[in-house]
Amino acid sequence: ELKVEQNPLFLSMQEGKNYTIYCNYSTTSDRLYWYRQDPGKSLESLFVLLSNGAVKQEGRLMASLDTKARLSTLHITAAVHDLSATYFCAGKRYTGNQFYFGTGTSLTVIP
Amino acid sequence: DARVTQTPRHKVTEMGQEVTMRCQPILGHNTVFWYRQTMMQGLELLAYFRNRAPLDDSGMPKDRFSAEMPDATLATLKIQPSEPRDSAVYFCASGLEQTQPQHFGDGTRLSIL
Numbered sequence: 215e216l217k218v219e220q221n222p223l224f225l226s227m228q229e230g231k232n233y234t235i236y237c238n239y240s241t242t243s244d245r246l247y248w249y250r251q252d253p254g255k256s257l258e259s260l261f262v263l264l265s266n267g268a269v270k271q272e273g274r275l276m277a278s279l280d281t282k283a284r285l286s287t288l289h290i291t292a293a294v295h296d297l298s299a300t301y302f303c304a305g306k307r308y309t310g311n312q313f314y315f316g317t318g319t320s321l322t323v324i325p
Numbered sequence: 326d327a328r329v330t331q332t333p334r335h336k337v338t339e340m341g342q343e344v345t346m347r348c349q350p351i352l353g354h355n356t357v358f359w360y361r362q363t364m365m366q367g368l369e370l371l372a373y374f375r376n377r378a379p380l381d382d383s384g385m386p387k388d389r390f391s392a393e394m395p396d397a398t399l400a401t402l403k404i405q406p407s408e409p410r411d412s413a414v415y416f417c418a419s420g421l422e423q424t425q426p427q428h429f430g431d432g433t434r435l436s437i438l
Contacts, residue, residue, distance in 0.1 A: 256430060256431045259428070262425070302368070311373065311375055311420065312380075313370075317367050
């Protein structure tokens with residue numbers, strides 16, 4: 215089983231600030247995914263990271279993957295209120311179809 | 326855009342009643358997953374299918390929950406009898422290739438009184 219841990223669980227940050235969400239996983243994970251969930255809504259795929267050193271960016275969000283450290287990060291640059299949501303990372307083994315989700319990070323951006 | 330469709334979106338029923346939730350995966354996707362989300366437990370995997378065959382249902386309480394895929398366009402999750410502790414949001418997700426993300430439906434918000 216692949217265990218995925220995120221921290222922090224809760225994050226309150228001011229608009230305009232930068233911050234990083236961390237996602238650690240227990241064993242080799244060849245695929246790492248980031249999702250966003252708005253309150254009362256479904257999960258929406260943000261990034262797919264498929265190899266060591268992969269970096270993906272979309273707007274104020276940038277995700278990276280270090281398979282040797284078993285760590286993925288989601289960096290938020292100059293946060294805006296619209297980024298308030300819960301962010302999940304999920305790992306997936308090369309073999310098999312199951313996704314292993316972290317507990318999620320609830321992000322609140324304060325004006 | 327292709328979407329995973331779940332019905333019903335909301336369900337309120339009394340304890341002891343049977344509940345059936347349905348999911349139409351994205352056409353062509355060969356894996357289907359059922360998750361339950363609560364504030365206390367977060368996102369839990371209940372069961373998943375590949376090419377309609379159940380691969381893992383270890384997350385499901387077997388005495389009351391059952392999951393099936395009668396055909397490639399329909400997955401069902403049933404609870405019988407339902408209990409108040411089953412109140413949660415149930416998500417269905419489907420996927421295709423090894424590297425592709427899962428696509429989630431909008432969920433069924435279930436309340437058992």
